[in-house]
Amino acid sequence: MTIIRRGTMAAAVMALGLTLAACGGSLTQDSSGKDDSDTIKLGMLTPLTGSSAAIGPHMKDGARLAVDEINAKGGIDGRKLSLTVEDEACDPKTAAAGAAKLVSAGVRISVGGYCSSATLPTLSIFEKAHIPMIIPAANSADLLAEQRRNVFLINGTGIQQAQAAATFIKAGSSKGVALIDDNTSYSTDITKRTGDELGLLGVKVADRQSVTAGESDYSGAVNAVLGSKADFVYWTGYYQEGGLLIKQLRAAGYKGRIMVADGSVDGKLIEIAGKSNAQGVFATMTQTPQTIPGGEAWVAKYKKKFGSEPGPYSTQAYDAVRVAAEAVRAAGSTDGQDVIEALEQIDGFEIFSGPLNFTIQHTLSVGGFDILVVKDDDFVLEK
Amino acid sequence: MNDEPTLRAGEKPSAYVSAVEEHTRMAPAVKEAGTSASSRTAVAELVSKGLASRWLGTGAAVAALALPLVSSSTYVIQIAVDALIFVMLAVGLNIVVGYCGLLDLGYAAFFAIGAYTSGLLSTRFEWPLIATLPVVVIAAIVGGLLIGGPTLRLRSDYLAIVTLGFGEIIRITANNLDFTGGPNGLYGIPDFGDFGLRADIALYWITAVVVIAAVLFSSRLGRGRIGRAWRFVREDEDAAEAMGIHTYRVKFAAYIAGAVFGGIAGVLFAAHQTAISPPSFNFLWSALILMAVVLGGMASTPGVVVGALVISLLPELLRGAENWRYLIFGLLLIVVMVFRPQGLLPARTGEPGRRGHRAQEGAS
Numbered sequence: 001m002t003i004i005r006r007g008t009m010a011a012a013v014m015a016l017g018l019t020l021a022a023c024g025g026s027l028t029q030d031s032s033g034k035d036d037s038d039t040i041k042l043g044m045l046t047p048l049t050g051s052s053a054a055i056g057p058h059m060k061d062g063a064r065l066a067v068d069e070i071n072a073k074g075g076i077d078g079r080k081l082s083l084t085v086e087d088e089a090c091d092p093k094t095a096a097a098g099a100a101k102l103v104s105a106g107v108r109i110s111v112g113g114y115c116s117s118a119t120l121p122t123l124s125i126f127e128k129a130h131i132p133m134i135i136p137a138a139n140s141a142d143l144l145a146e147q148r149r150n151v152f153l154i155n156g157t158g159i160q161q162a163q164a165a166a167t168f169i170k171a172g173s174s175k176g177v178a179l180i181d182d183n184t185s186y187s188t189d190i191t192k193r194t195g196d197e198l199g200l201l202g203v204k205v206a207d208r209q210s211v212t213a214g215e216s217d218y219s220g221a222v223n224a225v226l227g228s229k230a231d232f233v234y235w236t237g238y239y240q241e242g243g244l245l246i247k248q249l250r251a252a253g254y255k256g257r258i259m260v261a262d263g264s265v266d267g268k269l270i271e272i273a274g275k276s277n278a279q280g281v282f283a284t285m286t287q288t289p290q291t292i293p294g295g296e297a298w299v300a301k302y303k304k305k306f307g308s309e310p311g312p313y314s315t316q317a318y319d320a321v322r323v324a325a326e327a328v329r330a331a332g333s334t335d336g337q338d339v340i341e342a343l344e345q346i347d348g349f350e351i352f353s354g355p356l357n358f359t360i361q362h363t364l365s366v367g368g369f370d371i372l373v374v375k376d377d378d379f380v381l382e383k
Numbered sequence: 384m385n386d387e388p389t390l391r392a393g394e395k396p397s398a399y400v401s402a403v404e405e406h407t408r409m410a411p412a413v414k415e416a417g418t419s420a421s422s423r424t425a426v427a428e429l430v431s432k433g434l435a436s437r438w439l440g441t442g443a444a445v446a447a448l449a450l451p452l453v454s455s456s457t458y459v460i461q462i463a464v465d466a467l468i469f470v471m472l473a474v475g476l477n478i479v480v481g482y483c484g485l486l487d488l489g490y491a492a493f494f495a496i497g498a499y500t501s502g503l504l505s506t507r508f509e510w511p512l513i514a515t516l517p518v519v520v521i522a523a524i525v526g527g528l529l530i531g532g533p534t535l536r537l538r539s540d541y542l543a544i545v546t547l548g549f550g551e552i553i554r555i556t557a558n559n560l561d562f563t564g565g566p567n568g569l570y571g572i573p574d575f576g577d578f579g580l581r582a583d584i585a586l587y588w589i590t591a592v593v594v595i596a597a598v599l600f601s602s603r604l605g606r607g608r609i610g611r612a613w614r615f616v617r618e619d620e621d622a623a624e625a626m627g628i629h630t631y632r633v634k635f636a637a638y639i640a641g642a643v644f645g646g647i648a649g650v651l652f653a654a655h656q657t658a659i660s661p662p663s664f665n666f667l668w669s670a671l672i673l674m675a676v677v678l679g680g681m682a683s684t685p686g687v688v689v690g691a692l693v694i695s696l697l698p699e700l701l702r703g704a705e706n707w708r709y710l711i712f713g714l715l716l717i718v719v720m721v722f723r724p725q726g727l728l729p730a731r732t733g734e735p736g737r738r739g740h741r742a743q744e745g746a747s
Contacts, residue, residue, distance in 0.1 A: 049708065087702065096655075100457045103457040104456040104459070117568060120658035121657055124658075125461075128582065142564075145571070184566060
């Protein structure tokens with residue numbers, strides 16, 4: 001029995017070896033190097049299922065709006081854009097499979113990436129296929145740590161948000177700042193960097209707290225803040241806990257200022273904190289059409305096309321497509337290397353966060369973070 | 384087989400072996416309770432033995448090895464490697480759940496231990512990935528000892544709860560330690576080298592060879608002496624103990640074997656993904672692996688392989704359905720379980736008696 005099996009296996013292996021020798025071409029090189037001439041294929045990975053499934057449609061629609069606008073104007077050098085969207089599910093394995101699918105589909109530029117941990121495994125897949133990535137949402141510093149040349153971030157990074165926050169706090173001449181995070185990597189990254197920036201600016205950090213997301217009683221953190229005599233609280237977690245924290249701070253008699261980071265910029269924050277408690281709460285936030293002058297026209301266009309308000313990262317996805325198109329136009333080709341060089345040389349291309357220039361690390365040179373303030377039921381630009 | 388030291392200590396192997404054979408040989412006869420039963424089972428056995436064990440297995444192995452020659456698109460290779468790794472996990476869990484009947488709801492923990500150990504050594508200490516393998520095996524065994532030691536004295540539900548907790552502990556620990564990269568995990572994990580081929584295809588062949596070896600090994604393990612001891616423990620732990628099987632040690636052996644399979648699958652996963660993070664090792668994974676085992680047919684190696692392929696490939700094939708894919712996936716699974724509650728390719732009821740004798744002779 002063993003002999004038979006060994007014989008079969010040996011024969012199979014030999015046959016395999018022969019075939020391999022005969023047609024090894026596609027096994028040694030990437031076959032995805034060709035390009036069809038009349039369309040420029042863009043690919044987007046975004047969560048369509050899973051915990052962040054709500055974000056996917058916003059990003060998809062934002063990107064589609066840009067694709068349709070560019071195509072309506074005749075495309076790039078007579079070539080139309082096309083957009084292929086695959087689910088990343090905020091899950092690394094699904095994202096990697098999705099990325100491979102986009103590569104196999106002949107996508108030339110990636111304009112997706114929402115969850116940082118799911119985007120990480122896609123970097124090497126796109127890099128091996130020489131596909132530039134313009135990442136609209138994911139903004140973890142880990143994405144840049146390996147210094148892959150094909151990776152570009154067009155969302156502001158944690159450090160840019162921290163700088164915006166520290167500058168604003170310094171301008172308000174605070175006597176002591178309390179930094180509170182929710183123990184997620186996104187949130188602790190901002191508090192840590194804000195603390196560093198404040199140190200450089202000579203502002204005293206009176207207190208640092210980490211709370212557990214999902215709880216409902218934050219009196220421990222509230223008492224610590226009151227005890228530290230801080231007159232400025234910066235919350236870097238999400239709106240659910242942020243709303244409760246604001247409510248409980250005000251209820252405990254805290255009179256100082258409060259600011260929240262971009263994860264808390266949502267109408268729900270005002271709802272949970274209570275309208276009166278939330279008045280005057282500041283926020284650090286990337287520019288959105290709702291907060292920039294002249295953005296109403298864009299929102300109206302979006303609403304007309306998709307019948308819904310633009311959501312988080314609609315604008316960044318829209319911009320990612322426009323930046324990709326601009327790079328292809330400047331490069332005059334869709335070859336990965338040419339497009340990467342064109343992206344590096346982009347100078348002052350207008351996107352929502354301001355004129356675009358990439359830094360040497362391939363992040364935005366201008367973070368585009370604004371200070372918003374709660375007025376009635378909305379976040380408006382702080383004048 | 385390497386089970387001698389485990390079983391020799393204090394037992395008389397001959398006694399339990401004959402007891403197990405007695406027990407299991409009677410099982411089909413009792414079930415069929417009939418006259419023509421023997422001829423029918425003989426035919427069925429011949430068919431399934433011929434098909435399932437040899438030609439089907441060899442054919443599947445050759446097909447797996449030949450895949451890149453048929454289609455070498457990045458996507459096909461990507462999901463094929465995912466599927467092969469899932470097969471490895473499923474046959475590993477099959478040893479624990481299928482053969483030995485220990486309900487393990489935290490199997491992804493060993494997968495995580497393997498992936499994180501090799502990931503840490505290869506990124507933080509720049510070891511070549513292949514060199515991390517022995518450490519991974521040791522780490523998996525230590526993990527198995529730590530959790531198996533105190534808990535394998537427990538039975539059924541209690542064991543399930545403890546393993547469930549263990550799975551979560553590993554994941555949450557990885558999520559909270561800076562050393563393991565926190566919620567974003569580890570990235571930049573190297574592969575095994577490309578051997579002049581396209582990198583993903585080289586990894587595919589390495590994975591295929593490892594997984595084929597694992598499937599063969601696990602199926603041989605199930606047929607050998609310890610395999611029968613496992614099955615006896617699964618069927619009736621008290622009777623097994625009464626017949627002189629050191630049930631605790633036998634269960635331990637199954638648990639550790641499963642842990643090692645999971646750990647090695649973790650190394651392949653780390654090489655394949657290049658980046659690993661805690662969400663990849665959540666409870667859903669443990670549940671999906673268990674589902675593959677149950678769907679395919681517990682204790683049946685071909686069944687488990689088919690089950691694993693279905694569970695890992697179906698969601699990918701349903702990608703086009705977007706939001707609907709998991710609904711359709713779930714419905715299909717329910718349909719299968721309604722019409723094939725015993726699994727797609729269930730294990731045969733009887734023991735492969737003749738072959739068992741031969742294996743025993745070969746071993747002694």
